[in-house]
Amino acid sequence: MKNLTERKTVQNKWVKLICGASNEDIASIEDLCAIYAAAGVDYIDIAADPSVARAARNGINWSRKFFGNRPGLMISISDGKDIHFRKAKFDPNKCPADCSRPCEKICPTSAIDINGVNESRCYGCGRCLTGCPLNLITEYEYGIPNKFLKDILVEIKPDAVEIHTEIDRQDSFKEICKIIKDSDVELQKISVSCGLTQSNAQPIDLAKVFWKRYEILEEHRAKLIWQLDGRPMSGDLASTTAKAAINLLEKMSGLLPPGLIQVAGGTNENTYKLIKDQNIPDGIAFGSVARKLVKPFIDDAYKLNKKIYEIPEKMTLAVNKAKSLIKPWKIN
Ligand code: SF4
Numbered sequence: 001m002k003n004l005t006e007r008k009t010v011q012n013k014w015v016k017l018i019c020g021a022s023n024e025d026i027a028s029i030e031d032l033c034a035i036y037a038a039a040g041v042d043y044i045d046i047a048a049d050p051s052v053a054r055a056a057r058n059g060i061n062w063s064r065k066f067f068g069n070r071p072g073l074m075i076s077i078s079d080g081k082d083i084h085f086r087k088a089k090f091d092p093n094k095c096p097a098d099c100s101r102p103c104e105k106i107c108p109t110s111a112i113d114i115n116g117v118n119e120s121r122c123y124g125c126g127r128c129l130t131g132c133p134l135n136l137i138t139e140y141e142y143g144i145p146n147k148f149l150k151d152i153l154v155e156i157k158p159d160a161v162e163i164h165t166e167i168d169r170q171d172s173f174k175e176i177c178k179i180i181k182d183s184d185v186e187l188q189k190i191s192v193s194c195g196l197t198q199s200n201a202q203p204i205d206l207a208k209v210f211w212k213r214y215e216i217l218e219e220h221r222a223k224l225i226w227q228l229d230g231r232p233m234s235g236d237l238a239s240t241t242a243k244a245a246i247n248l249l250e251k252m253s254g255l256l257p258p259g260l261i262q263v264a265g266g267t268n269e270n271t272y273k274l275i276k277d278q279n280i281p282d283g284i285a286f287g288s289v290a291r292k293l294v295k296p297f298i299d300d301a302y303k304l305n306k307k308i309y310e311i312p313e314k315m316t317l318a319v320n321k322a323k324s325l326i327k328p329w330k331i332n
């Protein structure tokens with residue numbers, strides 16, 4: 001198969017960094033955003049939380065000053081229960097002293113220690129939920145109640161919004177869209193994220209969801225993005241997750257309403273190798289894989305009690321790593 005770096009058609013597609021819908025460690029969000037903004041991503045997707053937005057903007061502003069890059073800020077919200085908006089918890093006092101602590105080993109963000117789950121590090125992937133032999137770990141939701149959403153939008157003033165939805169949630173989707181409209185926040189883009197999460201759902205069911213959402217969003221002036229969530233919260237690292245994202249794209253080809261198509265959920269460095277020439281999406285979003293790639297540099301800076309951009313040699317290495325992930329999609 002032809003390498004996509006040789007394909008003119010794939011270059012200059014947009015790339016989005018997913019910081020995590022959950023409220024991850026705020027210190028690392030500033031560094032993460034500075035690195036990927038400098039590397040040239042077009043959008044950065046964050047939790048709908050003003051303190052997270054402030055941290056993200058600090059990183060973006062740094063990038064604008066030194067690299068001239070200013071990606072748009074997108075906030076993630078959900079129209080109902082959603083695995084992107086959950087966290088794990090357990091009472092460490094109930095753990096037997098001789099437990100070999102499989103929960104700690106399985107957690108990809110080192111969110112678990114003897115004190116339980118560190119809320120700011122947990123992004124709700126769910127791996128630990130089945131990892132405890134005593135079933136001590138449970139999940140809880142932390143979505144934003146609709147009554148606070150308008151104020152949050154007005155305070156953050158994002159450039160774009162992503163709405164996570166599911167097949168049977170048209171009414172709650174409509175409600176969220178009304179709040180967005182009433183907020184009067186000028187949005188460049190509205191992204192709708194949905195995947196085939198319901199076991200018996202078929203691509204045609206998903207297409208109907210997007211068409212219904214399109215009817216609701218037609219009155220909004222923002223450009224629409226249909227985000228196909230191949231395998232959400234997968235950790236994004238294996239080639240199988242990249243395949244899941246591409247399979248969904250292929251199944252949905254020709255079924256989607258007018259708008260831009262973005263692949264996400266499972267996307268990683270293998271994704272571009274799997275895409276067929278005739279089916280190249282408008283954009284791609286990278287989550288866990290992007291965060292893991294630069295985490296060692298951010299951790300090193302954190303240990304020195306510095307922002308990563310205060311250590312130029314580390315920042316250069318981190319930006320180069322980030323560029324290596326997005327290179328097939330962007331001309332930098
Ligand atoms: S394994 Fe996933 S859900 Fe569990 S604590 Fe770690 S990040 Fe949170």
Ligand code: SF4
Nearest residue numbers: 095099101102103132
């Ligand atoms: S695996 Fe279960 S019992 Fe063991 S430390 Fe983790 S939460 Fe506690």
